[in-house]
Amino acid sequence: MKIACNRRALHEGMQHVGRVVSGRTTLPILGNVLLEAKGDRMRLVAYDMELGAESWVPVEVKEEGAITVPARLLGDIVASLPEATVEMTSSDQSQLELKCGSSEYSLNGLPAEEYPALPEVEGEVSFEITQKCLKDMIRSTIFAASRDETRAILTGVLLAWDGKQVKMVTTDSYRLALRAAGADEVKEISAGESWSAIIPARALQELSRMLEPQGDADTVKVQASTERIMFASGPYRLLSRLIEGQFPNYERIIPTDSEKTITVNREALLAAIRRAALVARAEASKLVFKGAGESLTIQAESADVGRGREELGAVIAGEDITMAFNAEYLTDALSVMDSEEVVWQLGEHALSTALIKGVDDPDYLYMVAPMQV
Amino acid sequence: MNDAPSRLDDLIGQARPVTVLKNAIRRGRVAHAYLFHGPEGVGKSTAARLFAQALNCERIEESGDGDACGECRSCLLAARGSHPDVRMVTLEPDEKGRLRTEIAIEQVRQLIHDAHLKRVLGRNKVYIIDPADRMNQASANALLKVVEEPPGQVVLILVTSQLASLLPTILSRSQKVAFQIAGTQAIERRLRSRGVDETTARLLAALSGGRPAWALRAVREPGLLEARRHLLDLCAEMDRLPLGASLRVAERIREEAEQVASLVPAVSSQAQGGGESEGGGLTPDRALRAALPWCLEVMASWYRDRMAVATGGEILNRDFAEALNRQTGAGTVEQAGAAIEWILETRRRLVGNANLDLALEALATRLLEGAG
Numbered sequence: 047m048k049i050a051c052n053r054r055a056l057h058e059g060m061q062h063v064g065r066v067v068s069g070r071t072t073l074p075i076l077g078n079v080l081l082e083a084k085g086d087r088m089r090l091v092a093y094d095m096e097l098g099a100e101s102w103v104p105v106e107v108k109e110e111g112a113i114t115v116p117a118r119l120l121g122d123i124v125a126s127l128p129e130a131t132v133e134m135t136s137s138d139q140s141q142l143e144l145k146c147g148s149s150e151y152s153l154n155g156l157p158a159e160e161y162p163a164l165p166e167v168e169g170e171v172s173f174e175i176t177q178k179c180l181k182d183m184i185r186s187t188i189f190a191a192s193r194d195e196t197r198a199i200l201t202g203v204l205l206a207w208d209g210k211q212v213k214m215v216t217t218d219s220y221r222l223a224l225r226a227a228g229a230d231e232v233k234e235i236s237a238g239e240s241w242s243a244i245i246p247a248r249a250l251q252e253l254s255r256m257l258e259p260q261g262d263a264d265t266v267k268v269q270a271s272t273e274r275i276m277f278a279s280g281p282y283r284l285l286s287r288l289i290e291g292q293f294p295n296y297e298r299i300i301p302t303d304s305e306k307t308i309t310v311n312r313e314a315l316l317a318a319i320r321r322a323a324l325v326a327r328a329e330a331s332k333l334v335f336k337g338a339g340e341s342l343t344i345q346a347e348s349a350d351v352g353r354g355r356e357e358l359g360a361v362i363a364g365e366d367i368t369m370a371f372n373a374e375y376l377t378d379a380l381s382v383m384d385s386e387e388v389v390w391q392l393g394e395h396a397l398s399t400a401l402i403k404g405v406d407d408p409d410y411l412y413m414v415a416p417m418q419v
Numbered sequence: 420m421n422d423a424p425s426r427l428d429d430l431i432g433q434a435r436p437v438t439v440l441k442n443a444i445r446r447g448r449v450a451h452a453y454l455f456h457g458p459e460g461v462g463k464s465t466a467a468r469l470f471a472q473a474l475n476c477e478r479i480e481e482s483g484d485g486d487a488c489g490e491c492r493s494c495l496l497a498a499r500g501s502h503p504d505v506r507m508v509t510l511e512p513d514e515k516g517r518l519r520t521e522i523a524i525e526q527v528r529q530l531i532h533d534a535h536l537k538r539v540l541g542r543n544k545v546y547i548i549d550p551a552d553r554m555n556q557a558s559a560n561a562l563l564k565v566v567e568e569p570p571g572q573v574v575l576i577l578v579t580s581q582l583a584s585l586l587p588t589i590l591s592r593s594q595k596v597a598f599q600i601a602g603t604q605a606i607e608r609r610l611r612s613r614g615v616d617e618t619t620a621r622l623l624a625a626l627s628g629g630r631p632a633w634a635l636r637a638v639r640e641p642g643l644l645e646a647r648r649h650l651l652d653l654c655a656e657m658d659r660l661p662l663g664a665s666l667r668v669a670e671r672i673r674e675e676a677e678q679v680a681s682l683v684p685a686v687s688s689q690a691q692g693g694g695e696s697e698g699g700g701l702t703p704d705r706a707l708r709a710a711l712p713w714c715l716e717v718m719a720s721w722y723r724d725r726m727a728v729a730t731g732g733e734i735l736n737r738d739f740a741e742a743l744n745r746q747t748g749a750g751t752v753e754q755a756g757a758a759i760e761w762i763l764e765t766r767r768r769l770v771g772n773a774n775l776d777l778a779l780e781a782l783a784t785r786l787l788e789g790a791g
Contacts, residue, residue, distance in 0.1 A: 073501055095503045096536060162501045165539050195528055196564060198535030246536070273537040287536040290570050 047111025059103040068094030079117035098285035112158035169269040179231035192218035202289040206242035249286035306364035318356035323373035337367035379412040425489035431631040432601025441485030451569040457598030460630030472497035475541030503539035551577035552584035600629030654721040668783035680710035
C-alpha cells in the first residue's frame with residue numbers, strides 16, 4: 047500500500063473510527079484500525095464485534111493495499127502531526143511507514159487478512175432521516191434507557207416504525223421517553239407495515255458523535271436486518287448488533303387523557319426543580335409537588351440538610367394535587383424538551399404514572415412513576 | 420498451530436466426551452451450559468474450542484456426524500480465534516501486563532451484555548470460560564443469572580480442572596462432560612504420525628503423563644528434552660556425590676524446573692493450545708511449582724528404570740541404558756523404590772504448598788543418602 051493524503055482529513059477519519067476500537071485482549075487485532083487503500087480513497091475500519099465504524103478519507107493512491115496498525119497509536123500520532131501531506135507506505139503485511147514533513151515513523155502492524163470482516167447488513171428495512179431529527183431523537187430519549195445489564199432489553203433503545211411514524215423509545219421501568227420523527231423528516235421508507243429493533247444505547251451515543259460536526263440538513267441512511275443495523279452519513283458508517291428480545295408493550299401503559307393537569311412554563315419549572323433538588327439530594331431526590339388554583343409549589347425536605355420551597359404560577363385543572371417525584375427524572379426530560387410550556391398530566395391516584403408533554407410538541411412524550419408522598 | 424486439532428475427532432484419547440458432544444449437535448439437543456472438567460493438559464480447552472466451532476460450522480448438516488468440517492468460513496474464523504460468535508473469557512493481563520489471577524466481574528458483565536445481542540454469523544453464541552474455577556464469587560454469581568436464564572442461542576462452556584472450586588449452583592445447572600488422562604499409546608501413535616522417531620515418541624508419551632498438549636509441545640521445544648537429560652544426568656551422578664552436595668542438587672533441580680517453566684508454561688498452567696503470551700503472567704514461584712511435577716516425574720522415571728534393569732523389565736530411558744546398567748547391584752530395587760516414594764512425597768508436599776527450596780533440599784538429602 048502506498049498513499050498520500052491531507053493530515054486533517056486523515057485525522058478526522060481516525061477520530062471517527064477511533065472510539066469504537068476495542069480494548070479486548072483476547073483478540074489483539076481488534077485494537078488495530080484497518081487501512082484499505084483503493085481507487086481514490088482509503089477506508090478506515092474499527093470493529094469491536096459489537097460496533098463497527100468505517101470512514102472514507104480521500105487520498106492519492108499510489109499503490110493499492112491494506113494493513114492494520116494499532117488504532118490508538120496511529121490516532122495519537124496523526125493528531126499531533128504538523129499540517130502537511132501524510133505519506134503512508136506498507137511494503138510488507140506488518141509494517142507501516144509514515145512520513146509527514148520531517149517526521150518519520152515505522153509502526154508494527156498486523157496483516158489485513160487477519161482483521162475480522164464487518165458483517166454485511168442485508169437489510170429488508172431501510173429509510174432516510176434528517177440528521178437534525180435523528181440527533182434530536184437520540185438526545186431526548188437515550189437518558190431514560192436502563193443501565194442495569196440484568197435487564198438487557200431495557201438497556202437498549204427501541205427504534206420502531208408503526209406504519210405511520212418512526213419512533214424512538216427508551217424505558218428503565220421507572221420512566222419512559224418517546225420521540226416520534228416528524229412526517230417530513232423521514233423519506234424513502236421501506237419497512238413493511240411495522241418494524242422494530244432494539245439498539246444498544248452505546249451505538250446511538252457513538253452515532254450522535256459521528257453526526258456532530260455535520261450539517262443538520264443532511265440525511266442519514268438507515269438500513270437494518272434482523273440481526274443488525276447500519277447508519278450511513280457522508281463518508282461515515284456505523285454498524286451495530288441489535289439486542290435480542292421483545293421490547294415491553296409501551297403503548298398499552300401510556301395513560302389516557304386525564305382531567306388532572308398542570309400547565310406550566312418549562313424553563314421556570316426546570317429551574318425551580320434544579321434548586322429544590324439541591325436540598326433533596328440526601329432524600330433520593332424526592333420533591334413534593336402541590337398544585338391548587340393558580341400556583342404550583344415544590345417542597346424539598348431533608349432531616350440532615352434542611353428544607354426548601356419553590357412556588358410558581360401554573361394552570362391547575364381538576365382537583366388539588368399532591369404528588370412526589372424524583373427530581374432527576376424530571377430534569378432529565380425537561381432539559382431536552384423544546385416547548386415553551388409543558389402539560390403535566392396526572393393520574394387518578396397519587397401513585398399513578400404521570401405524563402409530561404410539550405404544549406407545542408406533539409411528537410414527544412415522557413412518562414414518569416411518582417414516589418410515595 | 421499445525422499441531423492443533425481441527426476437529427473434535429482429532430482429540431487424542433477422549434472418545435467418550437467427544438461422542439457426547441457430537442451426539443448433542445447431531446440430535447439438536449445442545450445444552451445451554453456445559454462444564455468440561457478433568458486433569459490439566461488433556462484437551463479440555465481444545466475440546467471447548469472445537470465444540471464451539473462445530474456449533475457454528477456452516478456444513479454441519481452435510482457432515483451428519485456432529486463434527487465440524489474444519490474448512491468452511493466459520494470453522495476457519497473459529498480456528499483463528501476470531502469468530503465473532505465465539506468468545507473466550509479467560510485470565511487477562513493487568514495494567515502491568517501480568518496475568519490476573521481471577522476472572523474479573525467486568526469480563527462476566529461483558530459476556531452477559533454480549534449474550535443479549537443478536538448473533539453475528541453463526542447459529543450459536545458460544546462463550547468459553549476457561550479456567551472457570553478462577554471466577555471469584557462476584558463473577559460466578561453474575562454468571563449464574565445467564566446460566567439460569569440463558570438468552571436465545573447461547574451456549575456456555577465452562578472449563579476447569581478444579582471442579583470442587585465452582586459454585587454448586589453453577590455445577591447443578593451445567594451439563595458435566597468428563598475428560599480423562601489419555602492413554603500413552605494413543606499419544607505415542609499421534610507423535611509417530613507426526614514423524615517423531617519411535618524412541619522419542621515413546622519417551623514423550625510416557626513423560627506427558629497422559630497430556631497430549633504437553634507431548635506435542637515438547638516436540639517443538641527441544642529444550643525440554645535437554646532439561647530431561649540434565650535431570651537424568653543428575654540422577655546418574657547421585658552415586659558419586661557426597662552427602663553434603665544436597666544444596667547443590669536441590670539447586671540443579673530448581674534450575675531445570677526454571678528452564679522448563681520458561682519453555683512450557685502449559686505443563687501445568689492453563690494451556691490455551693499454543694498462545695505466545697500465556698504463562699508469562701504466572702508469578703515465578705507458581706510457574707516453578709507448575710513445572711516441578713514434570714521434573715520430579717522425569718527423576719522418578721530414572722528410578723523406575725533402575726528397578727526395571729534389576730528385575731529384567733523394559734526401560735523407558737533407553738538413551739541412558741548404559742548409565743542405568745552401570746548402577747545395578749545388590750539392594751537396587753529397595754533403594755529405587757524408596758527414591759520413588761520420596762519423589763512422590765515431595766510432589767505431594769509441593770502441591771500442598773510446602774516451601775519449595777526446603778522441600779527440594781530434603782529430597783536431595785534423601786536421594787543422596789539412599790544412593791550412598
